[in-house]
Amino acid sequence: MKILFENVKLLSGEQVYVTVDGARFDYVGVERPSGKFDQIKNCRGALLIPAFYNTHCHAAMTLFRGVGDGLPLSRWLNEKIFPAEDKLTWDATYWATLLGCAEMISSGTVSFSDMYMFEDAVADAVIECGVKANLARGLVSFDENADFAQDTRFCEAKELYNRYNGAEDDRIKIEMSLHAEYTNVEAYCAYVADYCRAHDIPIQLHLSETRDEHEKCIAKYGVTPTGFFERAGVLDAAVTAAHCVWVSDEDIELLAQNKVSVSHNPSSNLKLGSGVMPYSKIAASGVLVALGTDGAASNNSLNIMKEMQLAALLHKGMQYDAAAAGAREMLDVATVNGAKVQRREDCVCIAHGYRADAVLIDLNAPNTLPSSDLYATLMYSADRSNVLMTMCDGRILFENGEYKSIDIERVKFNFSRCVSQIFE
Amino acid sequence: MKILFENVKLLSGEQVYVTVDGARFDYVGVERPSGKFDQIKNCRGALLIPAFYNTHCHAAMTLFRGVGDGLPLSRWLNEKIFPAEDKLTWDATYWATLLGCAEMISSGTVSFSDMYMFEDAVADAVIECGVKANLARGLVSFDENADFAQDTRFCEAKELYNRYNGAEDDRIKIEMSLHAEYTNVEAYCAYVADYCRAHDIPIQLHLSETRDEHEKCIAKYGVTPTGFFERAGVLDAAVTAAHCVWVSDEDIELLAQNKVSVSHNPSSNLKLGSGVMPYSKIAASGVLVALGTDGAASNNSLNIMKEMQLAALLHKGMQYDAAAAGAREMLDVATVNGAKVQRREDCVCIAHGYRADAVLIDLNAPNTLPSSDLYATLMYSADRSNVLMTMCDGRILFENGEYKSIDIERVKFNFSRCVSQIFE
Numbered sequence: 001m002k003i004l005f006e007n008v009k010l011l012s013g014e015q016v017y018v019t020v021d022g023a024r025f026d027y028v029g030v031e032r033p034s035g036k037f038d039q040i041k042n043c044r045g046a047l048l049i050p051a052f053y054n055t056h057c058h059a060a061m062t063l064f065r066g067v068g069d070g071l072p073l074s075r076w077l078n079e080k081i082f083p084a085e086d087k088l089t090w091d092a093t094y095w096a097t098l099l100g101c102a103e104m105i106s107s108g109t110v111s112f113s114d115m116y117m118f119e120d121a122v123a124d125a126v127i128e129c130g131v132k133a134n135l136a137r138g139l140v141s142f143d144e145n146a147d148f149a150q151d152t153r154f155c156e157a158k159e160l161y162n163r164y165n166g167a168e169d170d171r172i173k174i175e176m177s178l179h180a181e182y183t184n185v186e187a188y189c190a191y192v193a194d195y196c197r198a199h200d201i202p203i204q205l206h207l208s209e210t211r212d213e214h215e216k217c218i219a220k221y222g223v224t225p226t227g228f229f230e231r232a233g234v235l236d237a238a239v240t241a242a243h244c245v246w247v248s249d250e251d252i253e254l255l256a257q258n259k260v261s262v263s264h265n266p267s268s269n270l271k272l273g274s275g276v277m278p279y280s281k282i283a284a285s286g287v288l289v290a291l292g293t294d295g296a297a298s299n300n301s302l303n304i305m306k307e308m309q310l311a312a313l314l315h316k317g318m319q320y321d322a323a324a325a326g327a328r329e330m331l332d333v334a335t336v337n338g339a340k341v342q343r344r345e346d347c348v349c350i351a352h353g354y355r356a357d358a359v360l361i362d363l364n365a366p367n368t369l370p371s372s373d374l375y376a377t378l379m380y381s382a383d384r385s386n387v388l389m390t391m392c393d394g395r396i397l398f399e400n401g402e403y404k405s406i407d408i409e410r411v412k413f414n415f416s417r418c419v420s421q422i423f424e
Numbered sequence: 425m426k427i428l429f430e431n432v433k434l435l436s437g438e439q440v441y442v443t444v445d446g447a448r449f450d451y452v453g454v455e456r457p458s459g460k461f462d463q464i465k466n467c468r469g470a471l472l473i474p475a476f477y478n479t480h481c482h483a484a485m486t487l488f489r490g491v492g493d494g495l496p497l498s499r500w501l502n503e504k505i506f507p508a509e510d511k512l513t514w515d516a517t518y519w520a521t522l523l524g525c526a527e528m529i530s531s532g533t534v535s536f537s538d539m540y541m542f543e544d545a546v547a548d549a550v551i552e553c554g555v556k557a558n559l560a561r562g563l564v565s566f567d568e569n570a571d572f573a574q575d576t577r578f579c580e581a582k583e584l585y586n587r588y589n590g591a592e593d594d595r596i597k598i599e600m601s602l603h604a605e606y607t608n609v610e611a612y613c614a615y616v617a618d619y620c621r622a623h624d625i626p627i628q629l630h631l632s633e634t635r636d637e638h639e640k641c642i643a644k645y646g647v648t649p650t651g652f653f654e655r656a657g658v659l660d661a662a663v664t665a666a667h668c669v670w671v672s673d674e675d676i677e678l679l680a681q682n683k684v685s686v687s688h689n690p691s692s693n694l695k696l697g698s699g700v701m702p703y704s705k706i707a708a709s710g711v712l713v714a715l716g717t718d719g720a721a722s723n724n725s726l727n728i729m730k731e732m733q734l735a736a737l738l739h740k741g742m743q744y745d746a747a748a749a750g751a752r753e754m755l756d757v758a759t760v761n762g763a764k765v766q767r768r769e770d771c772v773c774i775a776h777g778y779r780a781d782a783v784l785i786d787l788n789a790p791n792t793l794p795s796s797d798l799y800a801t802l803m804y805s806a807d808r809s810n811v812l813m814t815m816c817d818g819r820i821l822f823e824n825g826e827y828k829s830i831d832i833e834r835v836k837f838n839f840s841r842c843v844s845q846i847f848e
Contacts, residue, residue: 065805066797072746102790106809211744270741271804273748300804301791310734317694320635322496324697366526367725367808369836370843373490380695380724381489384791385530385809412793419794 001394002026004037008048009363010350011331011374018048020356023169023393028351043360046388047374049331050348051357052304053338054112056204056242056263056292059100059122059133060093063419064297073210073272073298081297084422085117092418093118097125099415100302102406105131107303107384108359110392111342113240113263113292115177115204119156123164123172130397130405132170134342135160136177136204141188148191161201171393173342178234180206181217181225189232202238202343205229208251209243210274226251235260240341242292243268244282245275252278256285261341264333266310267301268294279315280324283333290338303384308334312379327375360389425818426450428461432472433787434774435755435798442472444780447593447817452775467784470812471798473755474772475781476728477762478536480628480666480687480716483524483546483557484517487843488721497634497696497722505721508846509541516842517542521549523839524726526830529555531727531808532783534816535766537664537687537716539601539628543580547588547596554821554829556594558766559584560601560628565612572615585625595817597766602658604630605641605649613656626662626767629653632675633667634698650675659684664765666716667692668706669699676702680709685765688757690734691725692718703739704748707757714762727808732758736803751799780818786810 005018010028019027019037027033061081068080093116104112111132114122119135126133137157141148148154157176165174176196178184196203208214208225217225226247229235235258242263247255255262264277283289291307293299308330315325339348347355361378363371365386371377390398397405429442434452443451443461451457485505492504517540528536535556538546543559550557561581565572572578581600589598600620602608620627632638632649641649650671653659659682666687671679679686688701707713715731717723732754739749763772771779785802787795789810795801814822821829 062793065794066800069797069800069804070747070750076746099790099793106790267737267804270737271746273740273744273746275744276741296805300800301807303791303807306807310737313691313694313734314738316697317700320697320699322500322695322697323494326494364836366523366530366832366836367727369486369523369839370489372843372847373493376490376493376724380493380691381720383725383727383730383808385807408790412788412790415793419796423796 001039002035002037003039003041003394004033005048006040006042007045008043009045010048013374015045018350020394023355025350025352025354025356045363047361047363047378048350048358049361049378050335050350051110051359051390051392052108052308052334053290053342053348054104054109054293054302054304055240055290055338055341056265056294057112057114057302058116058295059112059114059302060088060096060116060118061295061297062100062103062302062415063092063096063422064295065300067297073274074212076272076298087422088117090118090121092422093121094125095411095414095418097122098129098406098411100296101125101129101131102403102408102411103302105129105390105398105403106387107305108387108390109302109304110357110390110397111338111344111347113175113204113342115179119160120163123160123167126172127168130395131392132172132344134173134175134202135164136175138177138179139192140179140183141185144185144187148188154192169393175202175204177204180213181228182213186228186232189229189234193232193234193237196237200238202240203234205234205239205241207241207244208246209269211246214246224248224251226254230254230258242294243274243277245269245277247282252282252285252287255282256287261288261290263292263341264289264311265292265294266307266314268298272298276314276318279311280319288337288340289333290341291334304334305382305384309379327379330379331375356391356394358391359387362386362388425463426459426461427463427465427818428457429472430464430466431469432467433469434472437798439469442774444818447779449774449776449778449780469787471785471787471802472774472782473785473802474759474774475534475783475814475816476532476732476758477714477766477772478528478533478717478726478728479664479714479762479765480689480718481536481538481726482540482719483536483538483726484520484540484542485719485721486524486527486726486839487516487520487846488719489724491721497698498636500696500722511846512541514542514545516846517545518549519835519838519842521546522553522830522835524720525549525553525555526827526832526835527726529553529814529822529827530811531729532811532814533726533728534781534814534821535762535768537599537628537766539603543584544587547584547591550596551592554819555816556596556768558597558599558626559588560599562601562603563616564603564607565609568609568611570612572612578616593817599626599628601628604637605652606637610652610656613653613658617656617658617661620661624662626664627658629658629663629665631665631668632670633693635670638670648672648675650678654678654682666718667698667701669693669701671706676706676709676711679706680711685712685714687716687765688713688735689716689718690731690738692722696722700738700742703735704743712761712764713757714765715758728758729806729808733803751803754803755799780815782815783811784813786812
């Protein structure tokens, strides 16, 4: 499929033509390209930006959106979420992921990292709706002496890798996930880390999300959660650590030395009363920081544009510095950094040869006029209602309010059926 | 005009019929009312909520959206905004206010408090587009010995009051505004306060927005800005103070004793690096707290729904308490508290006899499913894209993406013309 986009504005301010050939951008320039196109779209001066990447999610948790509102993390998990998750099925995970993908697509996100159960259902949903995902079966362990090679979840994770890794022209990547320090024993972490290093499989972690988690770890092991994972050899693998609200200066140094990436989840951390990640300190240390929504049960949205805008405001206020977390920097955090975290370096650049992931933003709406500073418009004024189009690997997934790859009424119907079954 | 809304969901969870007769709600109940209606609208289970009230705004500053991005308050004002404001005209203020009203309407806001220049242009725009507003000409003074009664701005403010106060069935209320401590001398404040007390005219202030303002005032006068206004007798009038980021515990006590209302502007305070207002402390003192957007030049949005959601997240994170700034509380802050601040106690309640201000929210969108907790849906999941309808005083101003009282293309055209003239 060859598409020509006319009258496109770029963040540089340039008015250009953009063409897509298959999954990739073919041409970006001021001269109208010749040749035949399957579709020609007049963008009427709308802004084409790199698409958003969500580096920490539990997409199927849309099922639990709004459940246990107002509870802190540990009570929310133990009293509300874990009992509901006991009733989770493949079917529910599949439909809930599709609903989550619809929410992401309509707010400009084309790729997400996921850590949950029934990841094969998640993979099937991702394949169906046309987005990308780095999927990991969440691993937990409580017995130092178990036969790790026979661990059910670990076997599931390996099977998932063998079945799906690289599928659909690499839209699906399979990773592993050590859920957290407080849900794992050190020997198991070491075992999984060895396996992942040997097979070059990235690992997703929850890390120092709450003060309680951080301090209990120090009391129990004499090291922080970061120290715990370092001791287990986990940080030597390719790791993305979500949250990092309570990391110490020494932790940050360890993360930087080990090239650990961090997924910053500001809404979830605020909503659960966990606190605020020291973004600027972590970013200044050289750590690659990207954004995540966390699950819809603790956010309660899957909107990276919103996370990006929240982060840009939050860190200015925290640091009493209007120049902190600037608009250009935070756009990178929400887009290209996320692609790097997901090892998708050929994405998120609107230029020849890159995969055609992009979002078209309406600059002619009451809330985006005037657009004297395009980065500022994107960071502080635009919202989901200004997303005119979302494209992933050259395929238009959402356009003028309509889903192109999802039968949304069918998804909503089945999703609601699954919610009823879990909470009946 | 009599309107019947069928199949409406309320925040109580009830499924009801709602009727509007003229400017007011006539009936809310589970039985279908009899009688003839000019319009019957099937709401298909969407959620009808009280409309949002914006208690601090400079609506015409949409002209300067995105200008001076990244600068702290004082540099932003002195280097960017004041020079641009020198070129402001009646015409530009009128069109820029209409654009701002369109943005507010489409995000569910029906009333705003405004402090700026050319407030007669603002009043005309408000009358035309059907929202409500409490308007105040910003007053500044630098000469203790001037003849205050002849002060140009004060005379303008009185004229505005005489011409517009109570206009359009009270949609327009005129107030006065002492811009800030750092832009006024004490004797002038005392003079204006005397006048306002005598005529029962409310006063709008900027108060302790930045640390710099707060500390310079202490250095200059030996009292905080709150103390400065108390000494001038201003706090004895009906006062709404915007920002209050740096108020001390003693200041908060003074505000409570004097029944001063506070307009909380979280986005603007974060964006300019000013800090975070101690919301829970102020609310716990008994002070009436409502929300404001500030101008689009420092926010850069005029979306109270977004401010409400930001405040709900922010204060949980600041206080490490998932139960702080709860969803029900913050909805009140964004709606009924705003109406109280504006002395519009007959608004913002969906019940017989109240003025019919309301917003219809789509509960069947990918980002609002499931709605197991309606308050949580509203506070953490819904956004402007879910606003199906905005109604003010029984008049539908926005419905299914269309403005009903604004010729939006004409407004955008004239707005853009005015922007060009100012920045040419």
